[in-house]
Amino acid sequence: MTIDPKDAAASLSEVESVERRTHQAITYEHSSRQFVLWGVLVACGYLFTFFLPAHANIGWIVVTALGLSGSFALRVWGSRTHTRDSRLGQRIGYAQLALVGFGLILLWLLWPMSTRQESAFWPTLVMFCYVLAGLWLGTFFLATGLGVTALIVIGYVWTGDWYPLWLAAMVGGGLIVSGLWLRRLS
Amino acid sequence: MNGLNEVIHQAVRLKIMAALNVLSPETALEFTRLKSLVGATDGNLGAHLDTLEKAGYVAIEKRFVGKKPQTRIRPTPAGRRAFAEHVAYLREIIDTGPSPP
Incomplete structure (x- = not known):
């Protein structure tokens, strides 16, 4: 059997295409669990902010701690399928820590902020990261980032005192729905 | 050149x-996911997996998750090596011209 350079190039192109699709499917599977976890926690955080505003800070510290430790647990034990890039999980963990760290610095620089502004600040920062991730990981992240950001801004302008409830439904609910949808795509 | x-x-x-x-x-990888990734039918994928298993390139594990049967496929070290050599061979053809018959 003889292979000419054109056939060889076509075969290699097919190999690269399947490798890319496999990477994407596994990334989507891992991300879907993270989306659902953070969606549930964020929804709880905003409900806590709405019903017990005096204790909102404590609520968010608990949400962040549960989210980071839950994310770590999901990366370690949550899936049976991983790519050869074993450092990917580590990098995602560091990225989450960097996000919280830089968010706190920005908050400190921009302080004072109203509760309403702070409520919009964190999810907008997270969605900005989703948009950036989408440029590498697939359009789903891009669409989720842009869509949820639009909902954050719409609620900020029009929902008045109901803003935390709006965020619980749109950011928390949005992440849960996205996670479930992502699971179908993976 | 291999x-x-x-x-x-x-x-x-x-x-x-x-x-x-x-x-x-x-x-x-689970059978159903592999099927969607390569775009094959159940029968077609099964036949090709059989060939790869006989060559020692993949290991196939069948088990039950609850009451549902599940087939999982993983590459063997020999399979990974053969794949890497084949990809290197294809690259070499592109660089140096057609292989002899």
């Missing part, structure tokens, strides 16, 4: 090995 590996070069088997090669050493 010769052509006719087991791996077949289009569906090349896609199967490409998908499995992405996995970390201790993990596997």
Whole structure:
């Protein structure tokens, strides 16, 4: 059997295409669990902010701690399928820590902020990261980032005192729905 | 230069090995996911997996999760090596011209 350079190039192109699709499917599977976890926690955080505003800070510290430790647990034990890039999980963990760290610095620089502004600040920062991730990981992240950001801004302008409830439904609910949808795509 | 590996070069088997090669050493892909990644039918994928298993390139594990049967496929070290050699061979053809018959 003889292979000419054109056939060889076509075969290699097919190999690269399947490798890319496999990477994407596994990334989507891992991300879907993270989306659902953070969606549930964020929804709880905003409900806590709405019903017990005096204790909102404590609520968010608990949400962040549960989210980071839950994310770590999901990366370690949550899936049976991983790519050869074993450092990917580590990098995602560091990225989450960097996000919280830089968010706190920005908050400190921009302080004072109203509760309403702070409520919009964190999810907008997270969605900005989703948009950036989408440029590498697939359009789903891009669409989720842009869509949820639009909902954050719409609620900020029009929902008045109901803003935390709006965020619980749109950011928390949005992440849960996205996670479930992502699971179908993976 | 290694010769052509006719087991791996077949289009569906090349896609199967490409998908499995992405996995970390201790993990596997489920049959249904592999099927959608390579775009094959159940029967077609099963036949090609059989060929790859006989060549020692993949290991197939069948088990039950609850009451549902599940088939998981992972590449063997020999399979990964053969795939890497075949990809290197294809690259060499592009660089140096057609292989001899």
